[in-house]
Amino acid sequence: xxxxxxxxxxxxxxxxxxxxxGFEVTEKKAVLKNSSAECIxxxxxxxxxxxxxxDSNLWxxxxxxxxxRGGRRKKQGRGGGRRR
Ligand code: SF4
Numbered sequence: 001x002x003x004x005x006x007x008x009x010x011x012x013x014x015x016x017x018x019x020x021x022g023f024e025v026t027e028k029k030a031v032l033k034n035s036s037a038e039c040i041x042x043x044x045x046x047x048x049x050x051x052x053x054x055d056s057n058l059w060x061x062x063x064x065x066x067x068x069r070g071g072r073r074k075k076q077g078r079g080g081g082r083r084r
Contacts, residue, residue, distance in 0.1 A: 001055055002035040002044075008051035015052060019043035 002022075011028035022037035023030050030051065044052045 001053075002032055002040055003053045004030050004032060005051045005053060006030075008049045010049060010051075012048065014046045014048060015043040018046045 006029050009029050011025050011030065013025050013030075015023040015030055016025055019037055019039035019042060022032065022034050022040050022043055024033050025031065040052075040054060041056050044054050044057050050057070
């Protein structure tokens with residue numbers, strides 16, 4: 001899967017220079033010509049703003065799934081409870 005995030009794309013044509021079989025720029029935005037071009041991964045790496053989303057860099061686009069903690073944990077003393 002290859003997609004172009006048009007909100008990020010600046011139309012710099014770096015992807016077209018690296019991979020003319022895969023991309024073209026129309027109206028200052030990159031357009032995918034051929035998603036199975038051999039040079040797609042090189043264009044993904046060359047895009048200065050990360051606008052090309054492919055299976056090879058999908059993990060970079062994902063938001064972190066680690067839930068935030070609600071503040072600091074309270075320190076527990078030795079034994080962890082009331083002493084008699
Ligand atoms: S290299 Fe990235 S920012 Fe530049 S035209 Fe291609 S997709 Fe758009």
